[in-house]
Amino acid sequence: MKFTIVTIGKIKENFILEGIQDYHKRISRYTQMDLFPVKEERMTNGVSGDLILQKEGKRILSKIPRDGLWVVLDRQGQELSSRNHFDFLNAQSELGVKKIYYLIGGPLGFSTEVLEKADKILSLSRMTFTHEMSALLLVEQLYRYLNFMAGEKYHK
Amino acid sequence: MKFTIVTIGKIKENFILEGIQDYHKRISRYTQMDLFPVKEERMTNGVSGDLILQKEGKRILSKIPRDGLWVVLDRQGQELSSRNHFDFLNAQSELGVKKIYYLIGGPLGFSTEVLEKADKILSLSRMTFTHEMSALLLVEQLYRYLNFMAGEKYHK
Numbered sequence: 001m002k003f004t005i006v007t008i009g010k011i012k013e014n015f016i017l018e019g020i021q022d023y024h025k026r027i028s029r030y031t032q033m034d035l036f037p038v039k040e041e042r043m044t045n046g047v048s049g050d051l052i053l054q055k056e057g058k059r060i061l062s063k064i065p066r067d068g069l070w071v072v073l074d075r076q077g078q079e080l081s082s083r084n085h086f087d088f089l090n091a092q093s094e095l096g097v098k099k100i101y102y103l104i105g106g107p108l109g110f111s112t113e114v115l116e117k118a119d120k121i122l123s124l125s126r127m128t129f130t131h132e133m134s135a136l137l138l139v140e141q142l143y144r145y146l147n148f149m150a151g152e153k154y155h156k
Numbered sequence: 157m158k159f160t161i162v163t164i165g166k167i168k169e170n171f172i173l174e175g176i177q178d179y180h181k182r183i184s185r186y187t188q189m190d191l192f193p194v195k196e197e198r199m200t201n202g203v204s205g206d207l208i209l210q211k212e213g214k215r216i217l218s219k220i221p222r223d224g225l226w227v228v229l230d231r232q233g234q235e236l237s238s239r240n241h242f243d244f245l246n247a248q249s250e251l252g253v254k255k256i257y258y259l260i261g262g263p264l265g266f267s268t269e270v271l272e273k274a275d276k277i278l279s280l281s282r283m284t285f286t287h288e289m290s291a292l293l294l295v296e297q298l299y300r301y302l303n304f305m306a307g308e309k310y311h312k
Contacts, residue, residue, distance in 0.1 A: 015178060018171035082284040125281035127297060128238040137293075141283060 003033045008106035009040035023139040030146035057111030068099025077121035158188045164262035165196035172288045179295040186302035213267030224255025233277035
């Protein structure tokens with residue numbers, strides 16, 4: 001199974017970029033993982049959050065192919081333990097899913113249109129993290145999964 | 157209110173260190189935050205996890221003063237939203253608490269002795285993160301709180 005991490009805007013924080021690159025390298029031993037930034041809509045005075053989400057949503061729907069499962073990260077989503085997340089990935093793999101897109105929203109989240117197209121909506125935590133931090137956490141979880149499936153020990 | 161982040165062993169991952177230093181600098185505009193690493197027990201063959209936890213636990217109980225609240229991060233703990241965590245911190249502040257120790261366990265967690273001494277047990281997520289990542293998430297949450305209380309806008 002291949003993974004694509006869709007973010008709204010490019011990741012800017014240096015330490016997050018380094019961390020993601022680090023896990024990216026480790027993940028590449030097992031499978032392919034790509035980062036796919038979708039251009040963010042600039043927040044300007046007088047423009048409502050809804051309008052921003054709608055514009056970003058349209059961009060997502062037109063740019064992200066439907067050749068794989070769409071897992072959207074959203075605070076309204078289902079919380080899974082790492083082990084339940086492993087089970088979810090294994091179940092998808094057994095169903096023949098070859099590609100998973102993880103979509104990480106910007107500060108405002110996603111438009112209804114995007115949420116409606118999601119195959120699954122997940123939440124990483126009840127706490128609010130920056131979307132960049134969420135991307136970092138997610139790649140760590142994917143590495144954790146791949147390492148576990150390979151029967152290796154990632155004890156940290 | 158001052159904060160002390162107690163970790164088992166020093167943080168080693170470079171990108172995590174950079175991230176923590178970054179939030180540390182931002183937090184220092186509002187209050188004092190210290191890192192307090194407690195020496196970890198080496199995991200060697202033939203030594204049980206329980207024994208390791210007991211030894212680390214004794215070290216924690218002897219090194220960490222009781223001049224503040226002990227908040228232990230453990231997967232068995234209570235999950236709070238960021239906003240509920242703000243409310244918790246505000247309530248402590250109103251009760252006159254001047255210092256909070258956040259204790260982040262190693263891969264095995266904490267001994268019963270440490271958990272029993274905790275004033276509060278929190279969980280950051282149902283997912284399992286590395287303890288280093290938990291430290292990074294925590295300092296981000298503290299920065300988020302202090303920034304919010306100062307009436308400033310931290311939109312990310």
